[in-house]
Amino acid sequence: MSWIVFHKLLAILIAVAIGWFVGRMRWLGGADAGGSGGDPARVLSNVAFYIFVPALLFRTTARVEFASLPWLTLTAFFAPVLGLLVALYALQRWRGAAAAGAAVPSVQAITATFGNTLQVGVPLAAGVFGEAGLAIHITVVSLHALSILTVLTALVELDLARERSQGQPTGLGSLLANTVRNTVIHPVVLPVVAGLCWNALGLGLPAVLDEVLQMLGTAVVPLCLTLIGMSLAYLGWPQRWTSVLGLVAAKLLVLPSLVLGLGLLLGLRGMPLAVVVMMAALPTGSNALIFAQRYRCQEGETTAAVVVSTLGFVLTAPLWLALLQHMPA
Template sequence: MNSPVFTSLVPVVLFIAIGFLAARLEWIRAASVKDLSNLVFMVLAPALLFRTMSTVHIEALDFGPVGIYFAAAALVFAATLALQGFTTLAAARALAYIFGNSLMIGVPLIGLAFGEAGLVTLFTLISVHALVLLTGATVVFELAAARERANTPGQPKPHMLRTVLQAVKNGILHPVPLPIIVGLLFAQTGLVLPAVVDKPLQLLGQALGPLALLLVGVTLAFSKVGPNFRPALRVALVKTLGFPLVLGSLGMALGFGGPALAVLVVTASLPIGANVFLFAQRYDVAEAEVTASIAVSTVMALVTLPVVMFLATRWIA
């Protein structure tokens, strides 16, 4: 086994376990989770994302593997709809198959395993990840919901253009893509952040990884799997193993490889992101299944992530 893979994963497992234990011991209450999440997303994440991208020039970014990532995601999404039908339930499962926790778990994990270069690849993906996937998912959900309402009298017709435009706006004016875009624009000016600004951003960014992973453990402690374990297990298997397999196979078939593709394959194997639950909640479909899937995929990732990381660093990087 490649020892650096496990060395990189040990802090991730440890922080998640500490967060889980803290919640079980009631040191952190369920009512506080939202506040902790806001701190991570609204303060720490933008600081790290902006500072990292503020020194990166656009010509140094490689969008080729990122394009392969979205091609693989589209393939998995379309196959799910084809096999399970064009419904909101199928759309919820399809989104769960391809939308991972790339910020909370991906940033600290990729940073530990692949260093600064790996983070640049990951941030290149993150800068358009939510925008592309969530906007596309919104269109599919709206079309599927409209189809399901077609035979229900008295239901309002969806305003597709307004929904898509709102999704695009929300995808850009967001604490994840926005600091990446602003950081990239700043980098193109050739200016350097003054120390009085750079040092606080550095300290805030360093706090992101530990606190985000603690929050994953806390959230896991408050999640209930219950009778949805079997469907959740199927969804988690596709997300943590099936999607990275499709991505890696497609990338190598098209002649891509190297560390950038390895980073994206590992990213594809991350557990399901919380945004999937927001879609399930909004469209009132599979809420319990999606919640259970997030919990199961997070636990499963403790086993599957080392396997995917080992294979990716051995045969792709």
Template sequence: MNSPVLSALLPVVLLIAAGYLAGRRRWVGAHAVKDLSNLVFLLLAPALLFRAMSTVHVETLSLRPVAAYFIGAGVIFVGMLAFLGLTRSAAVLAITATFSNTVIIGVALVDLAYGPAGLVVLLTLVSLHSLVLITAATLMIELIVAREHAAASGAARRPIVWTVARAVRNSVLHPVPLPIIVGLLFAQTGLALPTAVDKPLMLLGQAFSPVALVLVGITLALTPVGTHLRGALALAVVKNVVHPLLVAGFGWLLGVRGLPLTVMVVAAAMPIGANAFLFSQRYQVVEEQVTAAVVVSTVLALVTLSAAMALAANF
């Protein structure tokens, strides 16, 4: 029972269960879910992301292992859009199938299993994970939203350059990519955050993981997840099984071996991160399916993460 996988995943399951209890008991009603989502998305997440990026120096990052991870995620993302079509729902499902829980579960798990050396490799990915995946997904969704608005209004189609420029603006002026970019720019100055600023940011960031997971549980209690079980299971299998296999293959082709490849494969095998749920809330699409997928993926990870760690030990 002292397995590092169980030790890392059990708190996540319990937090979701606590939220589920709160939702079932109606301690938090359906009317409050949107407000809680805004709290997490507009306040807690930016504090966490800015502070995490505020000490990252680009020149210290080893990018080849990370490249294997992102190539695998990119193949899944593009493949799902090609299969499902260019819609907001498809884009949210695509980010759901590629976004790992690298912070809430990943940091604790890798630290327990592989020690400080493994943690350094993971933090290289963590420093870029949201910046690359969320910014790319936001850009794609904003392009789709711009196209939908143009079609709904019946307005003449604007030049593609204008649409791309507007989508880029909306993807940057966004509560998730913006603090990542600002934090990364701040880190390059060599300055340190004053304690009076750093401490509140730290406290807000620490609140992100438990509140986000409790929110997943509340939404789970208030939505008919059973009707989305098949779709949730399909997303969970893509995330927990297909993603790590792709990362292992691309990592091998790129010449990545040993601990760096092991950590990347394990990171790819992590269950779906809470940011996917927040994305569905933000754009108000496939919320029930994504909520179910986060839960199914987390439970399934008890098996698939153990298998991935056993397989990665041979690298």
């Protein structure tokens, strides 16, 4: 692993530590254990979820050139990612995890599948694979958040609608209608749909609008990193580590193994295969915490998983890079 990537990981941990210190000192106020709007970490999370993340998603989808996408490479990455996501979600529902909260299966699924593709992924791709590898990485990133967040939003909103309808004479049509409405009118899905429509019309983004969206989108990274530290300060480490370590292992080991296996089956070789495998091997991204805070579920576990997977990536990344060097060209 190059020094560029190591320095980026160190910078991420320092940003998290700054957020933890601010939270520990209660400079933004105390955390409300009841989860009301007085919790500064939750307020900042809502700012990110309702303003900065939608701006990033709309700008990304409005600018994607779908005709030139490398669909084989995308299939090798997204089929395992979405497959593992759905499998983990179904497993947690089967195990009764939803009894602790309707959003638990979805939050655990995003923690094990949503990678840190920007703060860690971009310098990794640039430092290890050069401009050609970075171009492949950015192409996958353009669909990363919108695919994972859209699928999980639909799943969690269906679970919440089902939970709200318990004990009430709600028909299937009404349940589905409520789910569709809550899924589409959502700070993640709505900007994606709007961006896709804008893209389909071929309008192009005016320079001023593009500048505003880019400015808002760049706030996602520093805000999310400091939020991780603040959440650690307010919530503390989880009491039980079994679930956290299982999710970290799924993210750092299982997911890249699945991507590598499918990539080889599809005939993917060389740099495209290496880029998507390393992208799958990235630590859990901070958007997983924003998703958890949005639904007020598993926030402590998700925060711990982000930090632990980032530390673990220092050990697993060299192993994956060494393995990829022995793959057929």
